[in-house]
Amino acid sequence: MYRTCDLVILLSLLHLLSSQVLAQSDHASRACIIGSGYSGLAAAKYMQDYGLNYTVFEATRNIGGTWRYDPRVGTDEDGLPIFSSQYKYLRTNSPYKIMEFHDYPFPEGTRSFITGGCFYKYMKSFVRHFKLMDNIQVQSLVTWVEWTGDNWKVTYMKTDTRKNYTEECDFVVVATGEYSTPKIPHIEGQELYTGKTMHSHDYKDPEDFRGQRVMLIGAGPSGLDLAVQLSNVTSKLVHSHHIIKSFKIYNQPDFPGNYISKPNVKYFTSTGAVFEDGTTEDFDIVIYCTGFYYNHPFLSTQSSGVTTTENYVMPLYQAVVNINQPTMTFVGICKPFYAKILDIQAQYSAALAAKKFELPSKDSMLRHWLEHVYALRQSQFKVTNINAIGSNIDQYFEALHKEAHVPLVPPVYTSMFTFSGKTLLEDLLNYREYDYRIISDTQFTKKFNPRKEICPFDD
Numbered sequence: 001m002y003r004t005c006d007l008v009i010l011l012s013l014l015h016l017l018s019s020q021v022l023a024q025s026d027h028a029s030r031a032c033i034i035g036s037g038y039s040g041l042a043a044a045k046y047m048q049d050y051g052l053n054y055t056v057f058e059a060t061r062n063i064g065g066t067w068r069y070d071p072r073v074g075t076d077e078d079g080l081p082i083f084s085s086q087y088k089y090l091r092t093n094s095p096y097k098i099m100e101f102h103d104y105p106f107p108e109g110t111r112s113f114i115t116g117g118c119f120y121k122y123m124k125s126f127v128r129h130f131k132l133m134d135n136i137q138v139q140s141l142v143t144w145v146e147w148t149g150d151n152w153k154v155t156y157m158k159t160d161t162r163k164n165y166t167e168e169c170d171f172v173v174v175a176t177g178e179y180s181t182p183k184i185p186h187i188e189g190q191e192l193y194t195g196k197t198m199h200s201h202d203y204k205d206p207e208d209f210r211g212q213r214v215m216l217i218g219a220g221p222s223g224l225d226l227a228v229q230l231s232n233v234t235s236k237l238v239h240s241h242h243i244i245k246s247f248k249i250y251n252q253p254d255f256p257g258n259y260i261s262k263p264n265v266k267y268f269t270s271t272g273a274v275f276e277d278g279t280t281e282d283f284d285i286v287i288y289c290t291g292f293y294y295n296h297p298f299l300s301t302q303s304s305g306v307t308t309t310e311n312y313v314m315p316l317y318q319a320v321v322n323i324n325q326p327t328m329t330f331v332g333i334c335k336p337f338y339a340k341i342l343d344i345q346a347q348y349s350a351a352l353a354a355k356k357f358e359l360p361s362k363d364s365m366l367r368h369w370l371e372h373v374y375a376l377r378q379s380q381f382k383v384t385n386i387n388a389i390g391s392n393i394d395q396y397f398e399a400l401h402k403e404a405h406v407p408l409v410p411p412v413y414t415s416m417f418t419f420s421g422k423t424l425l426e427d428l429l430n431y432r433e434y435d436y437r438i439i440s441d442t443q444f445t446k447k448f449n450p451r452k453e454i455c456p457f458d459d
């Protein structure tokens with residue numbers, strides 16, 4: 001009697017166990033990508049190549065992220081903040097060659113520096129060509145991502161119905177961008193200033209500033225670009241920056257119009273500012289070109305194991321993998337502006353999701369991360385942003401290639417990126433009028449070839 005009963009229990013236990021094992025192997029592993037900008041689209045394409053089951057959650061109605069120009073300021077038709085920081089006459093600040101998705105090249109003969117609009121068309125063409133749209137779910141704002149112990153719960157709000165949904169994902173790629181949340185530093189007297197204050201994130205069209213007295217703060221890529229776009233329409237353009245004192249060689253161009261270069265602002269007054277050299281200027285508008293904060297409101301440190309602040313996302317192995325929960329990766333949380341890096345990070349993420357390689361132990365990943373942070377601090381430029389790749393980008397490409405067998409980016413790409421970055425500072429008004437051609441894995445040519453853009457991609 002007892003025996004039969006035991007047997008029944010044993011059998012049902014066995015059944016339970018085997019059905020659990022079966023359920024586990026039956027359960028198709030699924031990856032979730034948050035964001036359909038350059039990084040999210042790249043991750044989607046490479047996951048598709050591996051035959052993975054994946055979904056992209058995109059907050060807005062459109063793919064493209066940064067590269068989709070939106071003339072509005074503030075919020076969009078669904079009440080979401082405008083994520084893109086692109087402006088009307090933006091041209092890339094690097095040759096498109098270093099921005100291409102792997103295996104999806106621009107046709108030969110396209111001019112090297114293209115409009116943002118053309119790059120957006122390229123991205124749309126990529127999505128059509130690889131039929132990625134079937135797996136992209138738009139109007140889905142991810143509001144919470146939680147590790148449950150054996151998978152991720154991703155909660156999003158459909159912006160049309162305002163309803164919330166939670167889905168289970170075995171792998172999560174965070175690709176929500178890093179140039180959407182304006183950073184405005186504190187400067188003495190800021191609150192006394194009665195003119196208009198804005199951030200470059202909301203800059204759209206030079207015509208909005210015709211005949212006005214404008215002050216720009218900052219000389220990063222945005223500050224320099226705005227100086228070029230505004231100097232010939234404003235009645236006075238005051239440009240406060242410290243680029244000349246930094247390590248960089250900067251040849252201030254002969255800007256058309258009334259351009260005045262100034263050092264840092266010492267303090268604001270009600271009508272303008274006093275600068276560190278003791279001089280004063282009055283202006284109607286100040287535009288902060290002072291960069292962006294990281295923003296990951298949907299991640300809790302406690303459950304995800306990753307700490308995100310305005311200035312850091314950590315600890316990330318190879319600037320990609322969440323060390324404490326390695327089924328989560330970040331694509332596009334790094335410096336510098338160099339889209340090829342994002343493409344490779346996306347390939348690395350997809351290879352990890354497809355289990356094409358194995359990560360080192362948690363301890364080794366942590367040690368690797370700490371060594372990287374230490375090296376950044378010791379470097380010539382004393383990089384304080386721990387999410388920076390650092391000065392040896394080719395070494396980074398090699399490491400990812402060796403570890404995950406992602407394609408090796410030939411050194412000519414980084415040479416071209418570094419070189420074109422220098423020309424930006426040396427010849428700000430004309431650096432985009434050159435064509436760059438790759439002639440070998442280590443060499444490129446550069447030729448002056450000003451001409452109108454003919455974008456080779458349809459709308």
Ligand SMILES: Cc1cc2nc3c(=O)[nH]c(=O)nc-3n(C[C@H](O)[C@H](O)[C@H](O)COP(=O)(O)OP(=O)(O)OC[C@H]3O[C@@H](n4cnc5c(N)ncnc54)[C@H](O)[C@@H]3O)c2cc1C
Pocket residue numbers: 034035036037038039040057058059060062063064065066067083085086087090091092093094098099140141142143175176177178179180222298331332337338339340342
């Ligand atoms: C003005 C400007 C000029 C630039 N010029 C160059 C250049 O010339 N060359 C270059 O290589 N790089 C350039 N960059 C850098 C550029 O941002 C990157 O190359 C790249 O496009 C970043 O793509 P991403 O997918 O990481 O982010 P994004 O393009 O920002 O895309 C993020 C996506 O995530 C979505 N999203 C955000 N939050 C959520 C959420 N909670 N739920 C769901 N979806 C969400 C957004 O709607 C967006 O579609 C420039 C950047 C800026 C701001």
Ligand SMILES: *[C@@H]1O[C@H](CO)[C@@H](O)[C@H](O)[C@H]1NC(C)=O
Pocket residue numbers: 028029030053054168
């Ligand atoms: C992909 O995953 C989703 C969610 O788990 C599931 O509903 C769907 O059936 C899967 N698709 C395939 C082709 O496995």
Ligand SMILES: *[C@@H]1O[C@H](CO)[C@@H](O)[C@H](O)[C@H]1NC(C)=O
Pocket residue numbers: 143157162163164
């Ligand atoms: C969905 O979630 C958001 C934010 O997390 C909340 O503001 C909203 O009220 C929720 N919607 C519904 C219908 O519960």
Ligand SMILES: *[C@@H]1O[C@H](CO)[C@@H](O)[C@H](O)[C@H]1NC(C)=O
Pocket residue numbers: 228229232233
């Ligand atoms: C101002 O200069 C920019 C950049 O050189 C140029 O593209 C633009 O056409 C000029 N605008 C006017 C009104 O001259």
